[in-house]
Amino acid sequence: MIPGFDLPAFVAATLAEDLGTGGDVTSQAVIPADAVFTGVMDSRDAITVAGIAIAEAFFRHLDPAVLIDRLVADGDRVAAGTELLRLRGNARALLTAERSALNTVQHLSGIATLTTTYVDAIAGTGATLLDTRKTIPGLRRIEKYATRMGGATNHRIGLWDAAMIKDNHVAVAGSVGEATARAKAAGIERIIVEVDRIDQIEPALSAGATHLLLDNMPPAMLRDAVALVAGRVPTEASGGVRLDTIRAIAETGVTYVSVGRLTQSAPAADIGLDFTLDAAAPARA
Structure with missing residues (x-):
């Protein structure tokens, strides 16, 4: 996807840094193993999008069966409130991957957005x-x-x-x-x-x-x-x-x-990810 960039290695190393030796202890303690989340990633500001496929890779790494609907493409200029991704998958996996995915897409979209302002100028x-x-x-x-x-x-x-x-x-x-x-x-x-x-x-x-x-x-x-x-x-x-x-x-x-x-010096783009429990899916402890 990006010449010279090893996406699987980047995803694995980033998650390993976050998980350490104990894993996501909060999700393991609080979220049932078979709970299912649906989620929406959206932009709170007008941005130029970058890093969507990388964000997806974090979720797929922890839940290969996750369903992802990509709603925008990298390079798109979108208005505040635009939905970027919709997700449905294992709740623990999505929560564990959330911060790494968001950090990456916020950082890269921040760079792309600042770059766009200079290009326009x-x-x-x-x-x-x-x-x-x-x-x-x-x-x-x-x-x-x-x-x-x-x-x-x-x-x-x-x-x-x-x-x-x-x-x-x-x-x-x-x-x-x-x-x-x-x-x-x-x-x-x-x-x-x-x-x-x-x-x-x-x-x-x-x-x-x-x-x-x-x-x-x-x-x-x-x-x-x-x-x-x-x-x-x-x-x-x-x-x-x-x-x-x-x-x-x-x-x-x-x-x-x-x-x-x-x-x-690019500030991170303001991008959020909100999850809801999928009531139709099993949620046994």
Whole structure:
């Protein structure tokens, strides 16, 4: 479903963390073993949905016979009060899986929803929104999946899929041009070079940069940088981008705008799950 993401391992590890060595002692003590619940997962706010299939996987892991009616798809924009899933299955299993499922879909939908607001803010400018590597360790694949559901494009997945030469690399190499030349000599095809001054652009391009990251430049400087690059490579504005500043940045003509807060600072979406006892099903202790 999500390239590079091991869903069964994630579900098993997350539930193991919650269950520990004793299991769900509350449900075991209070809920009859054969009780059946019906449930509805819904959004309390307007959101962009992400992580529905992952949430389902938690319930199916503990109750393979659970009946699930998926009412929305990842990437859908839904209004407050929209039902996302309907469930019917073993009450103990659904209660045990509830928090893990909700935590995941709330987190991912929160990322997707915040991403959507940034995508909408630059609509019509021609610029593309990028995410970053500012993700929670172990969750990068699904957090970047969530930004895609919100309409962004993924930047590097990790350190392996492109070179990104930043100020610390330049400090060791001696100059932007030298650092870029070393990456080029190493046979790296994608070489992203961070520059924060106009005079660094030509040395980076001459040495083989395939993408320029224009770091913390105000809009006027960004326009000058874009004009100097003149379409030779993609340009990316980055650094401190906020919702109230992103449109002015995008209107400078940059190819991309990258925003770390999409994954770093997104609030969880307000999603709930309410269960009722299925009176038609047996409920013996």
